[in-house]
Amino acid sequence: GQNIDQPTEMTATEGAIVQINCTYQTSGFNGLFWYQQHAGEAPTFLSYNVLDGLEEKGRFSSFLSRSKGYSYLLLKELQMKDSASYLCAVTDSNYQLIWGAGTKLIIKP
Amino acid sequence: GAVVSQHPSRVICKSGTSVKIECRSLDFQATTMFWYRQFPKKSLMLMATSNEGSKATYEQGVEKDKFLINHASLTLSTLTVTSAHPEDSSFYICSARGQGITEAFFGQGTRLTVV
Numbered sequence: 001g002q003n004i005d006q007p008t009e010m011t012a013t014e015g016a017i018v019q020i021n022c023t024y025q026t027s028g029f030n031g032l033f034w035y036q037q038h039a040g041e042a043p044t045f046l047s048y049n050v051l052d053g054l055e056e057k058g059r060f061s062s063f064l065s066r067s068k069g070y071s072y073l074l075l076k077e078l079q080m081k082d083s084a085s086y087l088c089a090v091t092d093s094n095y096q097l098i099w100g101a102g103t104k105l106i107i108k109p
Numbered sequence: 110g111a112v113v114s115q116h117p118s119r120v121i122c123k124s125g126t127s128v129k130i131e132c133r134s135l136d137f138q139a140t141t142m143f144w145y146r147q148f149p150k151k152s153l154m155l156m157a158t159s160n161e162g163s164k165a166t167y168e169q170g171v172e173k174d175k176f177l178i179n180h181a182s183l184t185l186s187t188l189t190v191t192s193a194h195p196e197d198s199s200f201y202i203c204s205a206r207g208q209g210i211t212e213a214f215f216g217q218g219t220r221l222t223v224v
């Protein structure tokens with residue numbers, strides 16, 4: 001079966017760094033997405049990885065290892081507004097999006 | 110990025126009535142549209158995938174006669190919740206993807222409350 005695992009909840013301190021991990025087992029792979037979702041709102045796109053390595057975009061970076069079926073989202077210089085759920089999603093061989101359950105990130109002052 | 114507009118953002122309806130939710134891609138042609146449902150504090154649950162001009166593919170457990178999806182043009186898809194009941198109250202979100210585009214863009218979501 002297809003499966004995406006990510007922690008349910010994480011807590012971090014304002015100004016610090018946090019890494020949210022995602023592991024996946026899918027039938028084929030055509031890219032991995034990270035989305036941010038604030039409560040009551042639709043998800044917004046953060047990053048896309050299809051090749052191994054690190055993609056950096058401002059305070060957010062995303063890493064992919066296809067051989068390990070593993071990705072992480074790294075958030076630096078955390079701000080209170082970063083409190084949200086972070087969703088990992090993988091596109092399989094049929095280009096269907098498989099979603100993780102999301103990681104709720106709580107930022108404390 | 111591309112813009113997907115979903116309307117209405119909130120709707121309250123009486124039990125037994127039908128509600129239509131529209132999803133429009135404003136600046137690109139959406140060859141594929143996805144409809145999701147999300148319960149509080151839960152992740153997105155894919156309901157169906159629709160390709161322009163063809164019937165929607167529903168996920169297991171989703172009643173196709175209750176959740177009618179139409180994707181008649183490259184810029185518009187609609188989800189109609191027929192004979193709505195209180196248990197249909199949820200957050201419905203559409204997303205759209207264009208030909209050759211890897212990223213799916215999300216609409217703003219519709220909060221449906223059935224009373």
